[in-house]
Amino acid sequence: MTDAVAQPTNVASAAPDTMAWDSRARRMMMIYLPLACFVIILLFPFYWMAVTAFKPNAELLNYKEHNPFWISSPTLAHIQHLLFNTAYPRWLKTTMLVAIGSTFLSLLASTLAAYAIERLRFRGSPYVGLGIYLAYLVPPSILFIPLATVVVQFGLFDSPLALILVYPTFLVPFCTWLLIGYFKSIPYELEECALVDGATRLQILRRITLPLAVPGLISAGIFSFTLSWNEFIYALAFIQSSANKTVPVAILTELVSGDVYQWGALMAGSLLGSLPVAIFYSLFVDYYVSSLTGAVKE
């Protein structure tokens, strides 16, 4: 910390009269203090989740004798209850299946679509791109009621397959948009060379364009995975039986029951349900940030 504080920023070196502004105490007050507050507030609910998940019930509901911010005798009872007395492992499995299935489906569909729009260039291709982009602006809250009737019509009600097929409606627009940006950055000349050498269009896509667009594919994949893991309203409306529920829906509808809430188990469930996305995210942070910001800048 200290050596960076002493380091003059390029702002200070540009204009000497702003040196006073950049003094150590001022910098502490104006930057580190608010930043620390932000981090504490943004992380506190997770800390609270974790503390609650490992606290025995006696400590959980007695703030007079135990400091609520710390655990005196940590316990795994809540997690054990969750894993062995509820269908939690089953819910995790369903969620994983749905997330991977819909990610794979939307990556396939949007790669082909982005390639056609950006590289095969036909009359009206910008309009197709615009149409797909507009689909992103249609929020699930408007669609879930008619979609529920469509799902029933197809006989997919209460089946994870319904979610795998429906999630691409919000994943495909985003991924296509992201991949169009990546395809744009690949020079045309590479494809022309391949065409001259007699490669077919599909060979070009498989051997040249896709390998060069791998960072984009990874970004789109991570984004799709986290979005489908987090999805709630469709999963709530289309799934009824306990066994087929996804983690967010199951925790809210199966674990919240009666007048006395099992806060320990609820928080343990939330913690475990957040971990897969958090781990996945931490492995690919840079891709994630670049896709988020890249999509906004496009």
Add this chain to the structure above:
Amino acid sequence: MSVTALSPRDLALRQPNWFARLLDYKPFLIVVCLAPAIGLLAVFLTYPLGLGVWLAFTDTTIGRRGIYVGLENFQYLLSDPLWWGAVFYSVFYTAVATFGKFALGFWLALLLNNHFPFKSILRAIVLLPWIVPTVLSALAFWWIYDPQFSIISYLLVDVLHWRSTNIDFLGSAWPARFSLIAANIWRGIPFVAISLLAGLQTISPSLYEAAMLDGASSWQRFRYITFPMMMPILAIVMTFSIIFTFTDFQLVYAITRGGPVNSTHLLATLAFQRGIAGGELGEGAAIAVSMVPFLVFATLFSYFGLARRKWQQGESDD
């Protein structure tokens, strides 16, 4: 690339069959490539969107095909105080939460734009609230807002002695409304901050140097350089934020389910309550359709925000 090394002999060996030749026919290839995406979107997005509008004009319930009833659903909604309550709270929720998210998010972005150690780690940590499933963090907030064991009440009452009684966060209308808005702001800050940070990093430092040579104060630099340069990206991020805050469902459903006494219903939660839980599909669809004018307004806002972008980058305005 290996393809560039293909010799004529190789090509002759793998003489393409009729299917491969068909795939090389461009119009056919275009159709094949677009089919999955367009198909999925048409069946699960465009068709339901139309169906939703149609349902809004019928009296369909779960298990019974409805008949066309004209504007009856909408007339009923206009006379329904609950719908008006939901419209009020949706607008209020969106306005206050968007303001909070952008004020705090912009501030956080400006802070993160400074040089300090562990910056990338900090940036990664800051995004956490946004990637964790909303319902799960909403549950944490529910527990934080517990009437008896709220940690905020504990801090205020037992540690700081500022109050003598616990705060009843979710028990009455206005505290519940503001508690939900606070949770929404908490979840929205990271997205705003990281998107705006990306925008801040594209502003050329030479502009600030020039302004400082002219003696501009730090406020003037913010007001006349940072803010106008950020307008285009602000407009886009804000449109997305407004659309997804206005149609929010998860937070409210997880924490209050519209209560106490229906005071925190958003249009989406009301539509769910009437349409799916209550089985009145037609009426639920009408509530969902009533969100559309607000969303169109937000999208137009985005369009004009985008249109501003070109002249600011020195290109011609078309």
